[in-house]
Amino acid sequence: xxxxxxxxxxxxxxxxxxxxxxxxxxxxxxxxxxxxxxxxxxxxxxxxxxxxxxxxxxxxxxxxxxxxxxxxxxxxxxxxxxxxxxxxxxxxxxxxxxxxxxxxxxxxxxxxxxxx
Amino acid sequence: xxxxxxxxxxxxxxxxxxxxxxxxxxxxxxxxxxxxxxxxxxxxxxxxxxxxxxxxxxxxxxxxxxxxxxxxxxxxxxxxxxxxxxxxxxxxxxxxxxxxxxxxxxxxxxxxxxxx
Numbered sequence: 001x002x003x004x005x006x007x008x009x010x011x012x013x014x015x016x017x018x019x020x021x022x023x024x025x026x027x028x029x030x031x032x033x034x035x036x037x038x039x040x041x042x043x044x045x046x047x048x049x050x051x052x053x054x055x056x057x058x059x060x061x062x063x064x065x066x067x068x069x070x071x072x073x074x075x076x077x078x079x080x081x082x083x084x085x086x087x088x089x090x091x092x093x094x095x096x097x098x099x100x101x102x103x104x105x106x107x108x109x110x111x112x113x114x115x116x
Numbered sequence: 117x118x119x120x121x122x123x124x125x126x127x128x129x130x131x132x133x134x135x136x137x138x139x140x141x142x143x144x145x146x147x148x149x150x151x152x153x154x155x156x157x158x159x160x161x162x163x164x165x166x167x168x169x170x171x172x173x174x175x176x177x178x179x180x181x182x183x184x185x186x187x188x189x190x191x192x193x194x195x196x197x198x199x200x201x202x203x204x205x206x207x208x209x210x211x212x213x214x215x216x217x218x219x220x221x222x223x224x225x226x227x228x229x230x231x232x
Contacts, residue, residue, distance in 0.1 A: 043120070
């Protein structure tokens with residue numbers, strides 16, 4: 001059974017600092033991995049999607065890496081800003097040999113607070 | 117482009133009462149998902165529709181939860197009777213196609229349910 005773990009559960013940093021969020025998963029048979037952002041009272045927004053054959057993806061100040069063999073992904077945020085404050089969720093899409101579902105298995109998230 | 121719409125945004129009920137949530141996906145999206153997010157946890161998939169057919173409902177507590185997707189567009193999720201442990205945010209998401217490798221899910225703002 002696939003399980004996704006995220007550490008730390010909460011993180012507080014001063015503005016301008018670079019930071020890394022961690023995600024680990026127990027089964028390396030994944031189709032892709034996504035990082036989402038969740039703001040209070042709002043839904044999830046997809047930040048980056050990494051295919052199982054890829055090692056990393058970048059978007060602006062965000063960089064996500066994937067090491068499928070070790071079951072790990074990291075989300076790197078450069079030069080953090082107060083507007084980055086949110087909960088960050090990691091989700092894996094398990095490999096389905098039947099190809100019928102698009103199930104996402106989520107981690108519990110990291111609550112990030114960037115202090116001005 | 118309009119996003120995924122959900123209503124109501126908040127609902128407070130007493131245990132053993134019934135409640136229903138409504139979701140309108142992004143226009144043209146064939147796949148619709150309902151997730152349950154308990155406080156402090158990541159979202160958990162309850163049910164997944166492809167057009168108006170159920171693809172995956174393995175984690176739906178069928179003794180009290182039901183869902184339908186009329187004409188392959190809007191969807192309703194019902195709980196009858198509600199229990200205290202059903203207190204959670206119920207998220208609806210949609211995606212364009214089912215099995216595309218790059219396919220991401222777009223989430224609505226969620227309905228926050230409190231069962232007293």
